[in-house]
Amino acid sequence: MRRSMLFIPGNTPNLLMNGDVLGSDSIILDLEDAVSPAEKDAARILVRNALKHLHYKGCEIIVRINPIETDFWQKDLDEVIPLCPGMIMPTKVSCANDVKVVSDYIAEVEARHGIEKNTVKLIPLIETAMGVENAFNIASADERVAAIFLGGEDLTADLRCKRTKEGNEIFYARCRMVNAARAAGVDVYDTPFTDVDDIDGLYKDAQFAKSLGFTGKASISPRHVEGINEVFSPTQADIDYAHEVMETIRIAKEQGKGVVSLRGKMIDAPIVTRAMQVIEMEKAIFGGVEDDE
């Protein structure tokens, strides 16, 4: 389960050390925008050591690497892939080939270190107009791709428009990303809400993203994690209804009924699928985090 993804600057030891106690389902150890060009080498070594020595219990690790147009991305992968982070986030991904280039290099590093191929997954960051237009091709480019992620800040710079709290300027991109991801069968994550102090705004933005179909949302501040987790968790009413649906289906099967209804509404396949997803999330949230030891 991944509702929230919290960015942690890759060259900041006090944040790296505490990444797993901030409540986020995933943390993104950032080697890209949060690190100045002169400190790329230091951040890469620090993140590698953090992956090697810190446990990050119950928290998925994503490493955001530098774009393939730079001299840094292969060095980033050389350092972190041997430590098998859960996912790599390639940046400025604009087409399927960008994904293939990164995936092929990861495969080389995996092979070099005796790691089974496709152990490390990908969550491409789509943050250009071209990337949005190619979202489905990116999402289905490679079997490593487990999710796609919308980057609103760079996208609006590329669109030559102002980034606003209302987010009208990224409405098309959000819809297109969700549709592309669902068509490709992968998860999809929304851009961070960048006003750290506006908690009401964060809730509204997250609720809107959820209503469009996003799986979860990224955050640049630990203060936003709780709100994101709350919005992207099923409500108690959702959970109760899901259990009612599954119980109704069970009883109908016992009675040999083909068509069943609950509260006057026919229960069809999409409702059952949704109920199963809600129960799966309930287990993940309330059933405790699985220990990887």
Added chain:
Amino acid sequence: MKINTSAVAGTLESSDVYVKVEPCETLEIEIESVVYNQFAEQIEATIKAVLAELGVESGKVSVNDKGAIDCVIQARVETAVKRAGGEK
């Protein structure tokens, strides 16, 4: 690896360590730390282990530690040594 020139890594922020390496005929290590009394020996051992792993036999290493854990000290020493050796 040889220390050809002076180089630094890290910061003076909490939980970090500022490392400076310089060319020197012998191996010298200077430690300043907010937890000097409790951890100076361990910090020195950590630094020596990193230098040995990188094949550094001589040089002056000065650290100003602000409570960094081992893996941070290791990272900052490695970065400073690689920068001093011309690697980036």
